[in-house]
Amino acid sequence: MKLLNSIPHKPVLLREVLEAFQTEESGIFIDATLGYGGHSSAILKTSPNINLIGIDRDKTAIEFSKDRLSEFGDRVTLLHGKFSEKIEEATNLFPDIPILGILADIGVSSLQLDELDRGFSFESNNLDMRMDRESGLDAEYVVNSYSEFELEKIFKEFGEMRNAKKVARVIVNSRPIRSGVELASILPKKGKGTHPATQLFQAIRIEVNRELEELKEFLNSIQKVSGAKIGVISFHSLEDRIVKEKFREMAKSCICPPESFKCECGDNHEKGYILTKKPIIAKADEVKENPRSRSAKLRLFQTK
Numbered sequence: 001m002k003l004l005n006s007i008p009h010k011p012v013l014l015r016e017v018l019e020a021f022q023t024e025e026s027g028i029f030i031d032a033t034l035g036y037g038g039h040s041s042a043i044l045k046t047s048p049n050i051n052l053i054g055i056d057r058d059k060t061a062i063e064f065s066k067d068r069l070s071e072f073g074d075r076v077t078l079l080h081g082k083f084s085e086k087i088e089e090a091t092n093l094f095p096d097i098p099i100l101g102i103l104a105d106i107g108v109s110s111l112q113l114d115e116l117d118r119g120f121s122f123e124s125n126n127l128d129m130r131m132d133r134e135s136g137l138d139a140e141y142v143v144n145s146y147s148e149f150e151l152e153k154i155f156k157e158f159g160e161m162r163n164a165k166k167v168a169r170v171i172v173n174s175r176p177i178r179s180g181v182e183l184a185s186i187l188p189k190k191g192k193g194t195h196p197a198t199q200l201f202q203a204i205r206i207e208v209n210r211e212l213e214e215l216k217e218f219l220n221s222i223q224k225v226s227g228a229k230i231g232v233i234s235f236h237s238l239e240d241r242i243v244k245e246k247f248r249e250m251a252k253s254c255i256c257p258p259e260s261f262k263c264e265c266g267d268n269h270e271k272g273y274i275l276t277k278k279p280i281i282a283k284a285d286e287v288k289e290n291p292r293s294r295s296a297k298l299r300l301f302q303t304k
């Protein structure tokens with residue numbers, strides 16, 4: 001089934017992802033955020049002995065990639081669902097084959113953002129923002145049912161908005177709000193540059209999809225996979241901080257509290273080592289060609 005005539009999403013940091021994961025070895029590669037199969041298809045092409053398990057919570061992405069990756073036949077298995085729940089299933093699918101790599105390119109895809117009826121856009125006539133259209137919570141509920149205090153909290157935390165309190169109040173006083181267009185009009189665009197409602201939409205999207213909880217659970221689940229290279233691409237400083245701190249914690253051998261005088265934990269807790277002291281970012285040519293890559297950060301970790 002051809003769902004779309006063109007590929008709607010450019011994979012970010014593709015060169016760097018291939019440098020990290022391309023291999024002649026036999027094993028499994030898990031793409032935890034399959035999306036439109038950009039990273040997956042490049043890995044399948046350049047690593048001939050790899051079998052791939054792709055996960056996505058968005059059925060449209062799964063259907064699109066099923067078609068796109070069909071040329072690789074039974075080297076590909078696709079799972080619909082949240083990576084927080086599906087990583088374990090994926091790691092148990094082929095128990096005799098080693099897992100060589102796991103990649104999560106988190107956040108939304110260009111298609112999710114651009115397709116108006118998904119309700120992620122300033123121009124949408126609805127308010128949805130669910131990556132998985134079967135999940136319960138949507139943006140319309142958050143905007144119209146959360147208390148002013150709850151809204152302020154998510155705008156501060158997930159949007160890092162300085163005017164969080166004021167915006168929360170305006171929203172509560174403007175209810176009901178039924179579309180992206182109406183929501184964006186609360187912070188109208190003046191002149192060129194980024195739309196002032198960008199952070200507002202981002203905060204609501206993160207809340208709707210529980211994105212930070214998902215990331216934390218993902219980072220917990222990959223610790224149980226031995227001998228794998230883990231890559232996480234994030235687009236948001238909050239997410240990058242979570243990844244950086246978790247990788248640091250995973251690399252620690254001694255987990256005694258800092259105030260302890262001597263080690264009592266056994267000093268054998270490290271889950272592996274960090275491969276990227278600093279995150280890998282997009283080179284100028286990529287940023288020029290794909291401005292979305294400007295904020296992408298890739299961090300790598302090797303599990304024991």
Ligand SMILES: C[S@@+](CC[C@H](N)C(=O)[O-])C[C@H]1O[C@@H](n2cnc3c(N)ncnc32)[C@H](O)[C@@H]1O
Nearest residue numbers: 011033035036037038039056057058082083214
């Ligand atoms: C940035 S896109 C990935 C693009 C992909 N790397 C490519 O090259 O086409 C992110 C994808 O991850 C999916 N996603 C985000 N969070 C997820 C989660 N917690 N579990 C499963 N899929 C998730 C989204 O639905 C989206 O399709």
